[in-house]
Amino acid sequence: MGRSLESAASDNTLSVRDNRTGKTYTIPIEDNSISATAFKAISAPKAKGEREENETEKGLRVQDKGFLNTAVLRSKITYIDGDAGILRYRGYPIEQLALQSSHLETAYLLIYGSLPTSAQYKVFQGEVMHHSVVHADAEQFFRSFRYDAHPMAILTSALAYLGSYYSEANPSLQGQNLFTKGDAASLAIIDKQIFRLIGKATTLAAMAYRVRQGRDFVTPPTGLSYTGSFLYQMDHLGETDYKPNPVLEKALDVLFLIHADHELNASATTVLQTGSSLVDPYSAVAAGCASLYGPLHGGANEAVIRMLISIGRPGNVPAFIEAVKKREKVLSGFGHRVYKTSDPRSFIVRKMADEVFEVTGKDELLETAMALHEAAMKDEYFVKRKLAPNVDFWSGLIYRAMGFPLDFFPVLFAVPRVVGWLAHWRQMMLQDGGVKIWRPRQIYVGAPKRDYVTMEQRVPVEGLRETPSAVAHSGISKRTMLASFKGKAKL
The missing domain is CATH 1.10.580.10 (Citrate Synthase, domain 1)
Structure with missing residues (x-):
């Protein structure tokens, strides 16, 4: 016998038991998502010796470094x-x-x-x-x-x-x-x-x-x-x-x-x-x-060409593949943060590349690219990690064949992406409930409260990350430092 509508509706929830307090919370699931703010209701007394900066009494925070699984809006685009x-x-x-x-x-x-x-x-x-x-x-x-x-x-x-x-x-x-x-x-x-x-x-x-x-x-x-x-x-x-x-x-x-x-x-x-x-x-x-x-975003197709230039001829591909496995070289144009099988755009670009090359002539790096593509697709290391060619792998070759300089590739990405940016911006301006300023939370893991001490009482803190880097001066700066003049600071 099938479940009632009321029973089915109640199933569309998430039950969370807080073992710190023994309380159970029911959180609604909508469009296969839960509200992060619902976890603010899950609070507990501060444990003995616990940092006050954890703010345990104010409810749980959801930690998602790099937005790996956080939805920040509802979109129709x-x-x-x-x-x-x-x-x-x-x-x-x-x-x-x-x-x-x-x-x-x-x-x-x-x-x-x-x-x-x-x-x-x-x-x-x-x-x-x-x-x-x-x-x-x-x-x-x-x-x-x-x-x-x-x-x-x-x-x-x-x-x-x-x-x-x-x-x-x-x-x-x-x-x-x-x-x-x-x-x-x-x-x-x-x-x-x-x-x-x-x-x-x-x-x-x-x-x-x-x-x-x-x-x-x-x-x-x-x-x-x-x-x-x-x-x-x-x-x-x-x-x-x-x-x-x-x-x-x-x-x-x-x-x-x-x-x-x-x-x-x-x-x-x-x-x-x-x-x-x-x-x-x-x-x-x-x-x-x-x-x-940034090179992790719009600069990726430029990085592909630089990689292919560094490989040179097809015969050098096997050695490059091995260097990538040893983490000695970086493989550009393969894999994607979202696509875990193949990038659908890469097939479109690959097909179009042939039409462009008929007009411009084949790029000298094409054979190297084809050899790299074939080797990677047959190698268990890349197959296991789902590192298939993405849109950047082929688009860079087309831009190069069309005569665009390498550092202009990101511009050719930015110009069309203005459309997408504006579509999302317009949608946000017109969303129900108005616009709320985006203000992510953080997990504070720094020093607890400490009192100010005078310079004479301080113990020096050493270390590459804890002190400013030394700057090597040359030219006019070096000569000025060696000169004498009124008001020169004494170090």
Whole structure:
């Protein structure tokens, strides 16, 4: 006989017995998750000799270093099943979108929740492309960087700088509920900033590129696609009727599409953490760009190419594989924090790589990459650890074949990811109950209360981590230290 509905409903709970007190607590399970704050009710008297900093009487805290199993919000945007190798935008499989959609159409989907009609897409595309032009003062800003500045440093700075032009989008100036009202006026302000950021992302990236090349900047053209306009702004040198190669334009569009969002990755989480203070979206997106800069995130495809260059020819792959097993070398482009079988994006990129190589010619590192891929997939060490190629393994080869410099690879990741960042930011601004600032707890394990002692009474604490590192000075600093002058500090 089946259980009653009441009985089945009561089963959707978690029973926790606290052996310290003998009490049992019932915690509701909703969407296969439990509320971390429910554990605050599980308290106990402080044990004899226990640190007061544990705050035992105030309830349990949930410790999750690195957010390995903590859900911080409810989202309708992107679904990932890492064990099955599934990635869906708003329910649509990434494979279908990559084959049939475009980056801007997918951007509309991610931000607004559905695929646009022809009329809706025309308006959205028109607004994004219309807002791609930047203020003329931006030229002076970009020229202020050193000639060898990393393009990600330039792009991160430029995104923050962009916000200084739009006081209408700053809650510090317009009121903290500027983006959270949910009425027509508030939504219009949100959407205008989205148009601006997506439209100007390619322009700022192209300007960062041309600074490095020592070239004049190019005004965004009319009549080209999103990625076509991007390539035009990077490469046009005054030729008449210049049009980027259609194969490269399409390949870049697909790469943009599959990189547009990836749930709560490090940079998206950074955008939301920053945005939870109700700062303007330009500052939040700049923070996300800074997070993406790191080699464990947006710099991964660059690391793949550097790895392949270090390996050299295919014959060196076996020795490299053994060095990886001994932890003497780092394997880049394999494995993923989420995907435990295969990265669905890697198959899309691998197929597209052949189309690009037909136009550009095969990259000299392709054979090395293929040999590494084959060796790793047959080696029990990598199979056991589920280290399959991810999207970065192949995308770096495509970017290299297309002629992009290595340090520009993260920029090619950041530009499309602006879409995902904004989709999550918009969703958070409009969520039920308003925006609460993200303020994680910590487990304090430092010194207990201690009293101040004067400098003469202190016992020196030594150790590499406990004292500042010595700085080796040279040049003008060294000479100044050796000079004498009025007011010089005595050490």
